Amino acid sequence: MERIIKVTDLCKNFYSKEGELQVLQDINFSLQQGEILSLLGPSGSGKSTILNILTKLLKPTSGDVIINGTIGYMFQRDHLLEWRSIMDNITIGLEIQKNKDPKAIKRVEKLLKTYDLWDFRNMYPKELSGGMRQRVALIRTLSVDPDVLLLDEPFSALDYQTRLLVSDDVYRIIKNENKSAILVTHDISEAIAMGDKVAVLSKRPSTIKSEYDIDLGLGESRTPFECRKVPKFQTYFDLLWKELDNNEI
Structure with missing residues (x-):
């Protein structure tokens, strides 16, 4: 390796x-x-x-x-912006980079569909559970395709049961995305x-x-x-x- x-x-x-x-x-x-x-x-x-x-x-x-x-950083708390939709939260890294490449947007859409967030893309953070918010935070980190x-x-920041479920989600996403x-x-x-x-x-x-x-x-x-x-x-x-x-x- x-x-x-x-x-x-x-x-x-x-x-x-x-x-x-x-x-x-x-x-x-x-x-x-x-x-x-x-x-x-x-x-x-x-x-x-x-x-x-x-x-x-x-x-x-x-x-x-x-x-x-390249490096992506996922913090202890999700730091989602409550006034932005899930899609707008996830693409904020691309905005900062001024990356308007259609391929980058397609990649974000694929991540949302692959990891069961597509149906929530127009919702707002307050409408999601803590575990789902953390999954959104991970996809946001992955949106800029870090190595x-x-x-x-x-x-x-999660309760014990949610912590176990989300750790499975995060592990699966990291491994699937290599x-x-x-x-x-x-x-x-x-x-x-x-x-x-x-x-x-x-x-x-x-x-x-x-x-x-x-x-x-x-x-x-x-x-x-x-x-x-x-x-x-x-x-x-x-x-x-x-x-x-x-x-x-």
């Missing part, structure tokens, strides 16, 4: 009147084409800082970041269920303590929900629980 992201010896310090705060220390990982990497770590370990560096919202203090492709998706705890993704989470079960690999971050200043390939033996039938039923799932859970510093999740 082609390597799409490589992060080498990444460090990030923040400076204030109180002094220097080292958040990231010698972070190393890579992401292959079509792969989902879960970044698992305790609160305050710099997971979102890593994503912000990948999107160039922040500059690293030192280290190298190589990205072979890599960055998912910053995208299910955290996208690569980095998922940030402090939820061990979510990291295992969604990730092809899980990288465990230490407490601040964070480094990657370990990395695990997740193989639950499901093959093409794998979904996050089905993953949770496999006995080996608990084995991975116990292993990752012990890896997290002081079980602070």
